[in-house]
Amino acid sequence: MVLRSRTLLRVGDQIVATTNTKLATMRLSLISSKLAHWGVTALGLGGMLLMTGCKLNFWQMDGHQTTMVTAGPVAKTQLDVFYVTCWVTLVIFLLVGAVLAYATIKFKARNEADANAEPPAQSHGNPLIEISLIGASILALVIISVPTLKAIWFTYDVPEAEKENVYEITATGYQWWFKFSYPEQIDGVGSLTTANELVIPAGRPVRVQLRTTDVIHSFWVPKLAGKVDMIPNRGNHLWMQADEPGYFWGQCAEFCGESHAVMRFRVIALNEQDFADWVTNQKLPARTVEAAQIASSSDAPVVEFASYKRNAYGFTDKWDAKADISPIDNWKQMQFPEKDESTALIAEGRKIFQAKTCVICHTVSGHEGVGTNGPTLTHVGSRTTIAGGLLENNSEQLARWLKHPDQVKPGNKMYFGINGMAGYMKPEDGQWVPNIELSHDDVTALVSYLQSLK
Ligand code: HEC
């Protein structure tokens, strides 16, 4: 056996030796043909992507928070600048790549003599080439900078001609949610305020004043405009316009602490009439369910929350691609009270809301509560999401939020309180214990109450 394999080895050695040079050249040409093959494939794919206007879902170019699909002039301008830069750099890449490929192929050492040949006479500097390269670079920069500068001016503020028509809103960042204040005033209350869902008129420029109460946040609605920072002690602003009514995803785009990644919001653009109706409704105090309507409390719906895992997805199928209802239609449905609401539970929930000191952080205008540390809940039932756009606003997710806010959103101020204030948590013997403990029944009643606040 041993002998045989030795012989084989020797035979093998001989074969390798005789075909050594041949193999080496074969391997080289194989590698270069493979490289060329992959290069062509990559170029083809890239070209296809660009030619289809990046409509392919390969990179999820059409996601909720894509910047490749725009819905208003500001985002469109930003995308155009991206494309100009992209095309210019692509041309440079192709030119440099072509020169490199040409030189590599044309001047490669083809045989022993080539490899050992004296290098050609070296020269330094060619004024013609250098000047044309400088000229070409300047040209490339001019091609990029003209639209860039135009875009900077355009996106900075609403164009002069449109200034008359501008609608002005103030967005304030909080760890980790957004408050929106409207120009509309409510008697005895102040300006109309809402949270986490910014409703705007479509087809009209909206200037958003950007403020923050704590750290730096950044306001970004990828399909409409952004990102502009919300900086402590400094006024900032941006403008945007949704050309058509629609439902858009937004996101804080500046790291602002533990729950930064889930500090989201929505923008809902409505046509003139719908927007006016919405404003009228939002200006009203919270909806009150008549005491006379109170029925028996035995028809309490069962709300499941015990089974929720940490980090469980907060949305139902309704929200995903297979949705049979568009997000904007879903939003419209949310504006109306649910048909099977239990008036008894709602009344019970309202009492618990007051007793459990939710009122120190939350406002329910016309009911109990003037707290401003948390999002206003006056019309919370009409919003499609809660907890900074992290969870869908339905019974299950509301219950989950009330029972275990800590498991849903790391560090959130509802659970831990704000800057040491007595909030949801209080310190005891160096340990944090929930200040507010809610039983299953409490949660069920609170959910009904919150959902009735349309
Ligand atoms: C210490 C202040 C504080 C207390 C007390 C408090 N909350 Fe909150 N609440 C907050 C904050 C802050 C948020 C926003 C959390 C986030 O999204 O990061 C919030 C969010 C919410 C939301 C989601 C609203 C939205 O639009 O996203 C609901 C609903 C809610 N709280 C209900 C309650 C109820 C019911 C109670 C009483 C059992 C309560 N809260 C007690 C501070 C508080």
Ligand SMILES: [Cu+2]
């Ligand atoms: Cu933030």
